[in-house]
Amino acid sequence: xxxxxxxxxxxxxxxxxxxxxxxxxxxxxxxxxxxxxxxxxxxxxxxxxxxxxxxxxxxxxxxxxxxxxxxxxxxxxxxxxxxxxxxxxxxxxxxxxxxxxxxxxxxxxxxxxxxxxxxxxxxxxxxxxxxxxxxxxxxxxxxxxxxxxxxxxxxxxxxxxxxxxxxxxxxxxxxxxxxxxxxxxxxxxxxxxxxxxxxxxxx
Numbered sequence: 001x002x003x004x005x006x007x008x009x010x011x012x013x014x015x016x017x018x019x020x021x022x023x024x025x026x027x028x029x030x031x032x033x034x035x036x037x038x039x040x041x042x043x044x045x046x047x048x049x050x051x052x053x054x055x056x057x058x059x060x061x062x063x064x065x066x067x068x069x070x071x072x073x074x075x076x077x078x079x080x081x082x083x084x085x086x087x088x089x090x091x092x093x094x095x096x097x098x099x100x101x102x103x104x105x106x107x108x109x110x111x112x113x114x115x116x117x118x119x120x121x122x123x124x125x126x127x128x129x130x131x132x133x134x135x136x137x138x139x140x141x142x143x144x145x146x147x148x149x150x151x152x153x154x155x156x157x158x159x160x161x162x163x164x165x166x167x168x169x170x171x172x173x174x175x176x177x178x179x180x181x182x183x184x185x186x187x188x189x190x191x192x193x194x195x196x197x198x199x200x201x202x203x
Contacts, residue, residue, distance in 0.1 A: 019065070020072035030074035034088050037066030041095025048102030048161070051109070053168065056102070057161035063095060064154050089134070092150060096126055099157065103172060106165075115169045118176040125179025126153055132186035136193075145189045146182030148175070 023033070040063035047056035070088060074080045104119035129148055136143035153175060160171030 015068075017072065020069045020076060023069060024073045024076035027077070028073060030070045030077070030079055030084055031087060033066045033070035033073060034084070034091055037063045037070065038091040038095055040066060041091075042098050045095075045098035045100075045102035048099060049105040049109075051106055051165075053161045053165065056099075057158055060099065060154065060158055060161065064158075067092070067150075089130075093127065093130060096130070096150070096153070097123065100126060103157075103168070107169070107172075110165075112169065115172060118169075118172045121176035122172055122179060125176055125183055128183040129179050129186065132183055132190065136186065136190045139190075139194070141190060141193050143186050143190055146185045148178040148182040153179070 040059050044056045044059035044063060047053075047059060067088075070084075071080075074084055100119060100123040104116055104123065107113075107115040107119050126148075129146065130150070133143045133149075156171050156175055157168075160168035
């Protein structure tokens with residue numbers, strides 16, 4: 001799983017490397033790119049809610065472009081900062097929430113109540129996966145276990161959106177199950193590590 005994630009991120013960095021260099025050369029602000037990514041993500045969620053899957057997919061792809069380039073531009077311009085990283089993570093959670101809320105709204109409009117439940121589960125699971133990692137890191141632990149991080153979730157939604165509504169429903173089920181499994185794995189991993197730390201501290 002780790003190999004796949006590193007390969008995927010490496011492929012994205014390669015594909016978006018030259019646009020990032022171009023944007024850095026034009027002195028584009030990394031924060032501006034982050035906010036553009038947020039707007040694209042919000043737009044994707046709105047189009048999902050309207051049932052415009054193709055439009056949502058293209059905006060989601062655009063959001064992914066901004067998400068991959070803002071960090072690279074920050075590094076190229078020597079503007080990396082904890083403030084920028086925090087803004088990036090914060091806006092990512094907003095975009096994720098709105099996109100999956102849009103999918104949930106679409107399934108509700110279609111009267112697919114079972115898939116509405118899976119959409120809401122995918123929303124909760126996705127946010128919990130991100131929170132589990134962030135909270136563990138706040139306690140001084142690395143917690144990158146599990147598969148369904150943001151790049152994988154985005155790719156799966158893109159596949160579903162481009163392939164059509166039936167495929168999207170299948171992807172939502174996969175996403176709901178996958179994110180909950182990843183969240184629970186991170187919970188178990190973090191609790192085990194904390195138990196080891198507490199045991200050493202009590203010696």
